[in-house]
Amino acid sequence: MRSNLLKNALEAGRKYIATGAISADMLRQEIYRAWERSHLEGANPRTLQADKLSTLDTERLLERQSFLIDAARPYLRVLSQAAGHERHAVMLSEQNAIVLDVVGDEQSVHGPEAVPGPGSLLSEAVAGANGLGTPLAEDGYAEIIASEHFIQGFHPFTCQGIPLRNDKKEVMGVLSISVRRPEVGQRLKEILLCASHGIEAELLQKRLQEDVRRVLTSHPDDGQPLEQLRQDIVQAHNAGRLRLEVVSRLVAGNRFEYALQLLRQAEESIQLFRRRAALWRDLASLEVGAIQPISLTDTVRDLVDLLSTEATIRKIEIFICFPEEVRVQADRRTLSRRLFRDFIQAFDLVGKGGAVRIEIHKIPHTSSGQVSLIPMPAPDRVQSAPIPFILTLPIGNYNP
Amino acid sequence: MNQGYPLNRKVLIADDDDDSRTMLAFLLESEGWQIAEARNGKEALEKLTEECPQVLILDNRMPELTGAEVYQHIQQEGIKIPVVLMTAFSDLEELASSLGIRYYLPKPVDVPLVLATVESAYAEYQK
Numbered sequence: 001m002r003s004n005l006l007k008n009a010l011e012a013g014r015k016y017i018a019t020g021a022i023s024a025d026m027l028r029q030e031i032y033r034a035w036e037r038s039h040l041e042g043a044n045p046r047t048l049q050a051d052k053l054s055t056l057d058t059e060r061l062l063e064r065q066s067f068l069i070d071a072a073r074p075y076l077r078v079l080s081q082a083a084g085h086e087r088h089a090v091m092l093s094e095q096n097a098i099v100l101d102v103v104g105d106e107q108s109v110h111g112p113e114a115v116p117g118p119g120s121l122l123s124e125a126v127a128g129a130n131g132l133g134t135p136l137a138e139d140g141y142a143e144i145i146a147s148e149h150f151i152q153g154f155h156p157f158t159c160q161g162i163p164l165r166n167d168k169k170e171v172m173g174v175l176s177i178s179v180r181r182p183e184v185g186q187r188l189k190e191i192l193l194c195a196s197h198g199i200e201a202e203l204l205q206k207r208l209q210e211d212v213r214r215v216l217t218s219h220p221d222d223g224q225p226l227e228q229l230r231q232d233i234v235q236a237h238n239a240g241r242l243r244l245e246v247v248s249r250l251v252a253g254n255r256f257e258y259a260l261q262l263l264r265q266a267e268e269s270i271q272l273f274r275r276r277a278a279l280w281r282d283l284a285s286l287e288v289g290a291i292q293p294i295s296l297t298d299t300v301r302d303l304v305d306l307l308s309t310e311a312t313i314r315k316i317e318i319f320i321c322f323p324e325e326v327r328v329q330a331d332r333r334t335l336s337r338r339l340f341r342d343f344i345q346a347f348d349l350v351g352k353g354g355a356v357r358i359e360i361h362k363i364p365h366t367s368s369g370q371v372s373l374i375p376m377p378a379p380d381r382v383q384s385a386p387i388p389f390i391l392t393l394p395i396g397n398y399n400p
Numbered sequence: 401m402n403q404g405y406p407l408n409r410k411v412l413i414a415d416d417d418d419d420s421r422t423m424l425a426f427l428l429e430s431e432g433w434q435i436a437e438a439r440n441g442k443e444a445l446e447k448l449t450e451e452c453p454q455v456l457i458l459d460n461r462m463p464e465l466t467g468a469e470v471y472q473h474i475q476q477e478g479i480k481i482p483v484v485l486m487t488a489f490s491d492l493e494e495l496a497s498s499l500g501i502r503y504y505l506p507k508p509v510d511v512p513l514v515l516a517t518v519e520s521a522y523a524e525y526q527k
Binding site for chain 1: 416417419420423424426427430460461462463487488489490507508509510511512
């Protein structure tokens, strides 16, 4: 199947060079699209190597992109480690497919047939369909197998790449891996995808670090609990990174089954980190969001999840009583911040060995929903029961 | 099989996060270390006596006792063990310097750096 695909791509390439026509029926659909773009943008199929920026321009570019390079470096290393002794190169580019960093075996990085190094221009317009330019143009994962590359110089490689996005979903660059044997690439695909999410989490993590400095100065009352919460969130990211390291060692040692299981867990850790980090940023922000129908139940549940380590450290139990899902009209950010403050105050009130009971319900005969945090102090803590924290909100009409 | 590593060298990992602790244990084990684990500060002090490790990897934010409290206790007791403080605390350098801890690493950890730092700490123990 694959050999037919490659034979057809090779033949399509010959025809294109001879006649200037791209044979749609001989190429995979995404490769046809990529060749068409490459043709329209003026890429030369006879090219043997990529164009490069000058040394000075490359140095300037690397300096400007140091945030992304630093975030990606551990994942480039992990991917390269997973490729083991195979000929391979892991590459990072910025958002215009200009190479920023390359890691791999000596031959692939510095040998006579090395992959393009930092400063190389790999947009489709310059280098045709390839593992960095095509994922950018397609706005998603892409694999280019051997002769499917538009220019002849890239035919020895099979490349796959995926765009990297920041927390605003803007494309920051591309992570790709190039190998000599296509079957090796397939083995590394899942790790590549997980590593790309790891880099995105890393960018987010660095952003959290910057945010916390701002929070500590701008609203010092919340600063300390928010900083502690950030540390708890980073644990999920730490676990994800360590799992990926273990995965790459297992794959290098051909222990695929256990590696796949761990890879799924690594992906889960990364996604958990992203969800928690998004909520943390809402808590740390001063912005007000739009009032809209939201699930009060889910909002409280997410906060409880976020505060689970804090509750464990303080030895406080949380009891949840949600008999039904309640949707309210509210601004999610303001609501989360208010609930967060109430939780921290409730924790302070009950002390070590205490508990907080959370009740959420619709108020009968009204169109309101209510959340109550009921502090239940440790027996030796206070004489009289503290007043519950109660928040009443209008019910939201929500059509899923 | 001993792959050229010194025999019987042991590291105690004190971290309340099960996932991070287990994965780090796996990685250090594959580098020839014997592993002891603690899930909170109190357990860390107990394991220190029971297991006699040569290096202690210490998280800061833990139940029972924080890493800083564990370290202070170690100092008071006069226990000689190199400590690698490993935490997501935002001002790690200041925390480590206020405690007098020489080896410290920020979370999320860079694995080659962890392995190198633990080796350096072990080398200090042997002096």
